[in-house]
Amino acid sequence: MKKTILALFAATALFACKEEHKAGTNLHISGNIKGFKQGKLYVKRIVDTNLVTLDSIIINGNSSFNSDLNIEEPEMLYLILDRGQTNSVDNQLPFFAEPGDITINSDIEGFYSRAKITGSENQKLYESFLEIKKRYTNMNLDLMERNLEATKTGNTQQLDSIEKASEKITKTRYLATINFALNNADKPIGPYIALSEVYDANIKLLDTIQKSMSPEIAKSHYGKMLTEFIDNRKKEDTVQ
Structure with a gap:
């Protein structure tokens, strides 16, 4: 009986420890x-x-x-x-x-x-961003195929056209990404996307995202990282 009580006590203690954890x-x-x-x-x-x-x-x-x-x-x-x-x-x-x-x-x-x-609400937003990113990735893949064909045939006019199209896609993708970060600047996903996807964008655009963050997000991990990153880039630009 004593052993049974001790076993039950041990099991209860173990359960309590797990619950506490x-x-x-x-x-x-x-x-x-x-x-x-x-x-x-x-x-x-x-x-x-x-x-x-x-x-x-x-x-x-x-x-x-x-x-x-x-x-x-x-x-x-x-x-x-x-x-x-x-x-x-x-x-x-x-x-x-x-x-x-x-x-x-x-x-x-x-x-x-x-x-x-x-x-996770932020995961839903992240997945919606990935769909945007995928659209531009597919556009670039299509241009790469066209570039290979134009290179084989030596079509310089087509190659020039493809280069301009590629530059336009890059610019549009950056603007779409920045717009996404701006629209979600009140959530952790906003500064995260800015840091992971458009860190090399024009400093004024990053500044706009940083200033659009809600007070809560500005104090968050990614909010602080974005602010620190922008400050460092400004210092580097001043030195140069």
Whole structure:
């Protein structure tokens, strides 16, 4: 009887410890990677340009996974798939995490392309931006094909036309990206897109995004990074 009571006490204490640990987290990630039966999953964040592991999950027969983390604010995290010995490069999935419950479902045969992520408003916005980016990427791919054909035939007039079209696409893509960042300057995704996609844009355009940030976002991780980045660029421009 005494052993039973002690066992129950130990189990209760263990449960309490687990509950306390769960209470110290604010982000629950769950999901399933179809066909992934053996290996590891890592949840990582970027710290000073390096990927740092926040959690590691061993996959052994069951392709479902769970991870409980604590994040101070919405941020871009990375789900990394370790297949073991393989030549596959489709092993990294960025997702915009925010406190709450996030579900990530994907497939071993298309880890990035087939991923479905729910539970994050910033992720929804990020995916809408990726659609914009994809449109311009497809335009450039089409121009590359036309450029190859024009090069083969020696059509200099066509090559000049393609070059002008390429410059126009680049300019339009930059403006669309800046417009997206401006329209979402009251959310973490705004300064993140500015930093990751148009960091080399005209400083006045970046300044406009920075000044459009809400007070809350200006104090956020990406908001502070954008402000610091712009200040450094201005100093460099002054020196030059």
